[in-house]
Amino acid sequence: MERIRTWIALGAALAGTLAIASGAAAAAEDGLQKTVGGYSIYVGVVSAGIMAFRQDHGELRMHGGVPAGLDQHHLLVSLFDAASGERVADAEVSARVSAPKRQTEEKPLLHVPLGSEIAYGNFFRMRQGERYRIELTIRRAGSAESIGAEFDYRHRF
Helix, strand or coil, rough: CCHHHHHHHHHHHHHHHHHHHHHHHHHHHHHCCCECEEEEEEEEEEEEEHHHHHHCHHHHHHHEEEECCCCCEEEEEEEEEEECCCEEECEEEEEEEECCCCEEEEEEEEEEEEECEEEEEEEEECCCCCCEEEEEEEEECCCCCCCEEEEEEEEEC
């Protein structure tokens, strides 16, 4: 039984890694990549169901665990210095996700470890087939100024 749990956990981890890895390519195709204020910003959305197998993961506990419900998704943001291409791991990022006739959700995005790298993420409710506006506010550590970036996103799954 322990071996089966191990295989399930490994499979879920692989699926999550592949979803995140393919997210950058999909982000560029879907217009979920922008360069704003000296940052290259990549946005991805992953179903919470993919992450449900990893309840023991520290990052998920920081988010309060994986929320229940089919409409729950993890918004993931990767930041890079546009000039150097280096990943930005010292920013404060918040997201506001809105859709027509839906309640707007606004949350801070928490650090998400991706191997030895850092991205930013949190869970938001998104329904299939609906269009969303994702508004990010990004402030680098030690800076009083913040930048904003907006993305239009059609939720397909």
